[in-house]
Amino acid sequence: MAAIRVHGSPFSTASARVLATLYEKEVEFEFVPVDMRAGEHKKESFLSINPFGQVPGFEHGDLKLFESRAITKYVANEYAEKGTHLVCGDSKKKAIIGVWMEVEAHQFDPVSSKLTWELAVKPVYGMATDKAVVEENEAKLAKVLDVYESRLAKSKYLGCESFTLVDLHHLPNINYLMGTEIKKLFDSRPHVSAWIADITARPAWSKVLAMQKQQ
Numbered sequence: 001m002a003a004i005r006v007h008g009s010p011f012s013t014a015s016a017r018v019l020a021t022l023y024e025k026e027v028e029f030e031f032v033p034v035d036m037r038a039g040e041h042k043k044e045s046f047l048s049i050n051p052f053g054q055v056p057g058f059e060h061g062d063l064k065l066f067e068s069r070a071i072t073k074y075v076a077n078e079y080a081e082k083g084t085h086l087v088c089g090d091s092k093k094k095a096i097i098g099v100w101m102e103v104e105a106h107q108f109d110p111v112s113s114k115l116t117w118e119l120a121v122k123p124v125y126g127m128a129t130d131k132a133v134v135e136e137n138e139a140k141l142a143k144v145l146d147v148y149e150s151r152l153a154k155s156k157y158l159g160c161e162s163f164t165l166v167d168l169h170h171l172p173n174i175n176y177l178m179g180t181e182i183k184k185l186f187d188s189r190p191h192v193s194a195w196i197a198d199i200t201a202r203p204a205w206s207k208v209l210a211m212q213k214q215q
């Protein structure tokens with residue numbers, strides 16, 4: 001069977017999404033570290049996998065993919081019978097999962113990524129946090145989380161009653177933001193808070209965090 005190769009960095013939120021999926025599915029893979037500080041993701045060898053020069057890149061035999069959410073969907077479908085079932089239900093339930101996948105990608109990710117950059121990444125590189133950007137995106141995230149709070153009051157997970165790719169896609173940004181002042185937005189919403197405690201305790205996610213510690 002052709003080997004799976006993931007090119008990226010475990011610190012990159014998009015790479016971490018793919019790594020968590022592979023661990024959930026219990027699928028073997030080779031991790032190829034991309035030295036982003038050295039600009040390896042902008043070099044020809046990496047651009048042949050992702051012409052946009054962003055991690056992660058993914059190879060499975062002849063198949064080359066980029067865009068983390070496209071990769072996680074491929075892995076979940078290709079290994080449907082292995083590990084955790086990361087999709088659920090009939091076509092109507094799948095449609096609802098589809099809605100919440102879009103919510104994560106278009107409502108949650110843009111604001112949470114900006115906050116992660118300002119509050120978790122910039123300080124590591126000695127860069128100044130832009131307080132105006134934080135304030136604006138904190139207000140936007142609060143509104144998204146109000147919607148999550150009412151959804152999670154009715155459904156144990158965002159997509160359906162079991163853990164799916166929808167929940168998993170949130171993990172990397174949540175992990176960074178739980179170490180920042182933004183934690184208060186999560187903690188003040190009981191259903192959101194319980195959901196975060198649940199999804200961040202998954203053994204597959206611990207394996208991604210262990211990869212970060214090894215780097």
Ligand SMILES: N[C@@H](CCC(=O)N[C@@H](CS)C(=O)NCC(=O)O)C(=O)O
Binds near residue numbers: 056
């Ligand atoms: N939508 C893409 C985003 C990929 C992305 O933004 N990757 C970041 C790291 S998390 C990156 O490579 N940044 C470096 C750059 O854009 O030059 C995905 O989900 O894969």
